[in-house]
Structure formats: structure tokens, C-alpha cells
Amino acid sequence: MKMLKWLVLFVFSLSFITGCSQNEVKTDKKTAVKQTEQKDEKKQEQQSSEEQKQEEKPKEEQKQEEKTADSRSIEQNQAQKQNAEQSQNQEQKAQSQEKSKVVNEPKETPKQENAQQTTENQQSAQVHSEGTPSSVKPAPEPKSEPKPEPKPEVKTVTISVRDDQSTVLGGTEVELQDGDTVFKVLARTMKQKGIQMEASGSGSSVYVRGINNLYEKDKGDLSGWMYRVNGANANISAGKYKVKQGDKIEWFYALDYRKENR
Numbered sequence: 604m605k606m607l608k609w610l611v612l613f614v615f616s617l618s619f620i621t622g623c624s625q626n627e628v629k630t631d632k633k634t635a636v637k638q639t640e641q642k643d644e645k646k647q648e649q650q651s652s653e654e655q656k657q658e659e660k661p662k663e664e665q666k667q668e669e670k671t672a673d674s675r676s677i678e679q680n681q682a683q684k685q686n687a688e689q690s691q692n693q694e695q696k697a698q699s700q701e702k703s704k705v706v707n708e709p710k711e712t713p714k715q716e717n718a719q720q721t722t723e724n725q726q727s728a729q730v731h732s733e734g735t736p737s738s739v740k741p742a743p744e745p746k747s748e749p750k751p752e753p754k755p756e757v758k759t760v761t762i763s764v765r766d767d768q769s770t771v772l773g774g775t776e777v778e779l780q781d782g783d784t785v786f787k788v789l790a791r792t793m794k795q796k797g798i799q800m801e802a803s804g805s806g807s808s809v810y811v812r813g814i815n816n817l818y819e820k821d822k823g824d825l826s827g828w829m830y831r832v833n834g835a836n837a838n839i840s841a842g843k844y845k846v847k848q849g850d851k852i853e854w855f856y857a858l859d860y861r862k863e864n865r
Contacts, residue, residue: 757778758778758779758848759776759777759778759779759848759849760776760777760779760783760788760846760847760848760849760850760851760852761774761775761776761777761850761851761852762774762775762777762788762789762792762851762852762853762854763775763851763852763853763854764789764798764814764815764854764855765853765854765855765856766814766815766817766855766856767822767826767856767857767858771798771814771815772792772796772798774851775792775796777791777792779846779847779848782845783845783846784841784842784843784844784845784846785830785832785837785841785842785844785846785852786802786809786811786840786841786842787842788846788852789811789830789841789852789854790802793814798814798815799813799814799815799816800813800814800815801813801814801818804842805842806842806843807840807842807843808840808842809840809841809842810840810841811828811841811854812828813828814828814854814856817856822856822858823858823859825857825858825859825860825861826856826857826858826859826860827856827857827860828854828855828856828857829854829855829856829857829860829863830852830853830854830855831852831853831855832844832846832850832851832852832853833850833851834851834853836863836864838864
């Protein structure tokens with residue numbers, strides 16, 4: 604009997620437990636359904652709000668366009684008014700200037716009237732004689748000729764070359780350049796004239812060995828090329844002697860340099 608009671612109680616408890624679980628499942632389903640319905644409602648509300656906003660946007664844009672169009676029309680009307688006022692002011696100024704000209708014009712004297720009549724008669728006579736009125740040309744204004752700019756003064760020196768028998772180069776004027784020495788003038792002139800020249804050394808120790816294929820010691824152990832400036836023998840190297848405006852340089856071939864240095 605005890606066993607039967609325990610079985611009955613056990614069955615009853617199981618049935619109670621299963622009923623409770625079923626109720627809980629039903630409540631969970633109901634809550635889930637409610638949540639989904641709420642979500643759907645929220646979505647519909649959001650969609651409707653977005654649609655309203657989209658409908659409101661073109662209305663606002665239309666309002667803004669209407670405002671801009673109104674402002675533009677107002678500005679155009681103002682500009683037209685300003686232009687009309689300016690044109691009226693200009694016309695008034697022109698009229699006042701014409702009136703002032705008429706008032707300020709001097710009256711013609713009888714002499715002036717006679718002069719005008721004579722000129723008109725002369726013009727009509729020319730028309731009858733030539734067929735066309737002569738056009739009076741104004742006298743041309745004298746043109747002021749531009750003054751020529753002063754040319755810079757050209758500095759020159761004179762150079763000549765002769766050997767013991769003949770003249771290699773007659774007296775020739777050469778343009779003087781800054782820092783010219785006797786040797787520089789000789790070298791530049793020989794190059795321009797196409798005359799052979801050979802030298803050794805450089806700078807202040809340069810030495811002319813030959814000109815026109817005539818070299819030192821060709822006609823004796825004491826022979827060679829020498830130079831004078833303004834008729835005086837120089838005892839320094841041709842590369843060291845600086846020349847100036849108007850100097851006369853003379854190169855010559857000496858058979859005995861000792862005699863030339865006396």
C-alpha cells in the first residue's frame with residue numbers, strides 16, 4: 604500500500620511539473636511574439652518617419668529655391684534702378700554742359716564776321732574752280748632729332764716691325780685694351796696680320812725668339828729681337844712693360860744687342 608501511495612504521489616508530481624513547464628514555454632512564446640511585434644512596429648514607425656523626412660526635403664528645397672529666386676529678382680530690380688538713375692544723371696550733366704557752352708560762347712565781332720565771310724567766299728571760289736574744296740593741312744611740327752650718344756674714346760697705340768734688311772710691318776694703329784703690355788700688343792697684331800711669331804716663357808719673363816721665321820742667333824751669336832717705346836730702348840721684358848694711350852712700339856732685329864743698349 605505504501606508503494607502504491609508513493610507511485611501515485613510520484614505520478615502526480617510529474618504531471619504537475621510537466622504542466623508548469625508547458626505553461627512556462629507558452630509564456631516564453633507569447634513574450635517572443637510580443638517582442639517581434641514591437642520590433643515590427645518600431646521598424647514601421649522608422650520607415651514612416653524617413654518617408655516623411657524625404658517628403659519634407661523637396662519642399663524645403665523648393666522653398667529655398669523660391670527664396671533665392673526672389674532675392675535675385677530683387678537684386679536685378681535694384682541694379683536696373685541704379686542704371687536708370689545713372690543714365691538720368693549723365694543726361695542731366697550733358698544738358699547742363701551744353702547750356703554752359705552756349706552761355707560761354709563769345710559773340711562774334713563784325714571783324715570776325717567779315718573774316719568768316721571772306722574765308723567762305725574763298726572756299727566757294729576754290730570749289731567752283733577745282734570742283735572739290737581744298738583741305739587745309741596744318742603745318743607739320745618740327746621733329747626734334749635725337750641727340751647722338753657720345754661714343755666712348757678709343758685708345759690706340761702704334762706698332763711696327765722690321766728686320767735688319769726690310770720692313771715686316773709698317774706703322775699700324777692698334778686698339779688698346781686694359782692691361783696691355785708690349786708683348787700682348789705684338790702677339791695680337793701678328794695673329795691678326797697672319798705673321799709668324801714664336802716666344803718662350805710667360806708673363807713678365809716672356810721672350811720673343813722669332814718673328815717672320817727670323818730667330819735669335821740666325822745672324823750671329825749676338826743677334827736677336829729687341830723693341831723700343833717712343834724711341835727709347837727698354838731694359839725689361841716685353842711681358843712686363845705696360846703701354847698707354849698714344850705709345851709708339853718699334854720691334855727690330857739687332858745684329859749686336861750690345862751696340863743697341865748703348
